[in-house]
Amino acid sequence: MDKGRILKSVGTVGSFTALSRFLGLARDVLMAGFFGTSLVMDAFVVAFTVPNLFRRLFGEGALSSAFVPVLVETRQKEGDPAAWKLVNRVLVLLAAVLTLITLAVILFAVLVPVQSEKAVQVLGLLKIMMPYMVFICLAAVSMGILNSFHHFAVSAFAPAILNILWISTVLFVVPNIGTSPEEKIRAVAWAVLLAGFLQWAVQWPMLYKLGWRMNRVQAQPAKVGKILRLMGPAALGMAVLQLNVVIDRTLALWVGGGAPSALFFSERLIYFPLGIIATALGTVLLPTFSGQAKDPEKMSETVSDSLRHLLFVMIPASVGLLVLATPVVQMIFEWKNFGTSSTWMTAIALQAYAPGLVVFSLAKVFVPAFYGMQDTRTPVRVGMIAVVLNLVLNITFVLTLPQAVKHAGLAFATVLSSVFNMSCLALILQHRLGGIGWKAVAATAARSFGAAALMGVAVWFVYGLFPNLGKIGQVIAVAVSIGIGGAAYLIASLLFRAPELREFVRTFRR
Template sequence: MKNRNVIRFAITVGGFTMLSRALGMVRDILTASVFGTSLAMSSFVVAFRLPNLFRALFGEGALSAAFLPVFMQTRRHEGEAAAWRLARRVVTLVLGGLLAIVALGILGMTIWLRMPFVSEKALAVLPLARIMLPYVLFICMAALAMAVLNSYRLFSVSAFTPALLNITWILSILFLVPLVSGGAERQIKMLAWTVLVAGAVQLAYQLPALVRVGWRPGIDADWRDPQVKRVFWLMGPSALGLAVNQVNVMLDSFIALYLVGAWAPSALYYAERLIYFPQGILATSLGTVLLPVLSEFAAQKKYDDMRGAVQHGLRVLLFVMTPAAIGLFVLSRPIIELIFEYRSFNPESTFLTARALSFYAPGLMVFCLAKVFVPAFYALQDTRTPVKVGLCTVWLNLTLNILSAVFLREYWKHAGMALSTVISEGVYGLTLGWILYRRLGAFRIRGILAGWARALGAAVGMALAALLVLRGLTPWLDTMVSLKLARLIAVPLAIGLGMAVYFGLARVFRFQELGDLMDALRRRRKPAATRPGAEEA
């Protein structure tokens, strides 16, 4: 697959991901208006980390990354029937293991809640975690289905699936949560039940597409199959790495809840959501597309093509993520005021969340590194290297977070935790890039750095233009309309003008990355050859 086809597929995934992120933003706005940065919301954030841990292990993370290259290799060399037989066996074994984990988890939390001297915060977190834990059954199967559909280049079906969680969540906030009386503590339980229902919806949505490409339901627990063993062998190190990483995320939430304040997990969560919005539009989309593409190159031993796809993807990501990082850093408070400050989300919540966002924002320029490098290691069926590097950086992150929570001043502690995440992710991405550089051969590092420097210069011009508009327009509008309406007009205008300045400078100075994106958009409008019997995206 040509590099520009990769970008074209990434734009397809990015379009649906943008829809999902937009719906996610609506979801978070509505959630913030109801729960703000309360203990109820922070408890929900902490409780939701547990099913996300298992989703990373057995769904979108380790299992999908280990399964996809083996599935594609089996399909290429042994045919469709062998590939689907492998899929059935993996699904049967994983589902059986998850059922046991969920049952034991619910039993353990029930016993914990009945013990004496349970803290107030544990009483708030554990009931929500107990409700949401079965979510892993649905979402892990849904994530495995997404991996299969991606291997058939059916990116649109899998890319739309995450949006279903947001749609279900929004409907619940609008129509079900208001019906629950008894305050935020009872209303947040309705939201937890909504998450469980959304997982079932995400799985059910993909079943028709799976049937079209050849899936047939069945139970096959033959764990002795060499290909099944290969999948779990590849999954093991990656699962260990992701487990440590996700446990670290959970520990971060507990650190924020117990050492910083009841508001801290919520403030960090809302800031993270804004960071994930631009990251998910292209970074996650490109990573999704790169894995099957790089797996195909690796299977054919086309390492020059692999290297070209990696460096091309990295240049495009830096071109897009750099202005997003600078923009969120400069406009952190106005953006939070515009998006979230309503009803239960008060000015204090805005202050706390904006401070976290300003420290997270520079991380967009380093978060994208792993999105490109990790799929390359997985395509080479090397899941151990990211784990080894990840173990070191996770402990670095945990250490920095504890130091921030213990030694920084109040209302700076959570900002220090955000910066710790950025530092750790930067070390992780750069280390992986250096190892991949030694393995695949020389990347054009000077070209990548030169492209990033140009993007950074244009982003500074963008930020200056946006600030001038915002500071000049908001006071003037405030004399004629309400403050909320003034923000609603001024902030989007500032962002729009800033984007126009950035892409205008990129066009004037002929940035290659802009040309690649424009070519991909034009090619996206034309029909492309796909596998017979399957749609492209």
């Protein structure tokens, strides 16, 4: 895939991802209004973390990173029939393993004796949502299969199904079921489970069109063994990383009521721009890098171009969220049970996360580059060190920061450890490829930071001109500030002669 086709594919994935993110934002607004930063919302956030842990391990993470390069290689050398046989074998093995894990976790949740009300709430929701892990992992692997065939639209749309069903449940089921928050949040948990199955099922027609048939599964020990060997290090790294996420959420539950919810809502705002551009780019880059694995010069060019495009978009997004953190949280989430204290907790966490938006996005380039070369060990080794650093920083900030901002310390620890992680990967990749074109990347970063600084001043000044006129006034003030800030960034980019702007415009015209 050349630069233009990559950007076009990113546009396709990004468009559907944007739809999903907008729906997700609406979903989070409804959850904030109905549940706020209450105990049941804290319990839901922690319980939902567990199936998501396995989703990132077996779905989007270790398995996909090992499976897609082998699938691409099989198609190139042996043709599509051999590739589909490999697909069936992997899907059957994955379903069997995930089902056993699900049953074990549910059995643990049923038998473990707990006294704390927080633990009772978490385990009760976990028993409902754990089977979601089976379906969402199969859906994620199916996405990887479609992406390896360079079909991105259907798999990019699938996550929107979760948000559509979630929104419908909160709007039409939650107000009419039960009388307690515990009963209402369980309805949301059941909706999550159903949505997991639907996200997998919606991809079946396109898989069938491309040639997938669930025929008799044939053992392919050599290819499956290769996938497992590639997956092993990545699985270990992802397991440690996701364990760290669970520890983060548990620490947040310990530091004070509402902290897990505040981190959840602030993360949703960070993932909004991250998902539209960075995740879309990472989705396209994995099969692209897999095809370029034997051409370091071409891969180096793709890495350099991808970094430039990400920096051009993510630097202003980071600055914008940093400047408008409180107004944005207030405008989006503050209603019904989400009061001023919830707004403050979420906004301070968002400001701690905002600088990391740039760093988080770089992972969507560096990690797929290693996976495309079928090297799953290097990101794991570096990631494990970063996880230990993150844990040390978490404990340090929890013990030293004032009570009111301990949860923001957890967010900032994630940013600092990600800076270390991406810096190490960048240096190693530079050595592997013999160069990445850092001069062009640095020039883009300098131009984007300069333009974003001017944008930040414009946004801060314009928002200060608006009086507080209620919810409608907040929407107008934020919208006008973002509009003028965006215009300021584009004008500054034109004055700085940013080539990325021309490349985006050229792609959109095509």
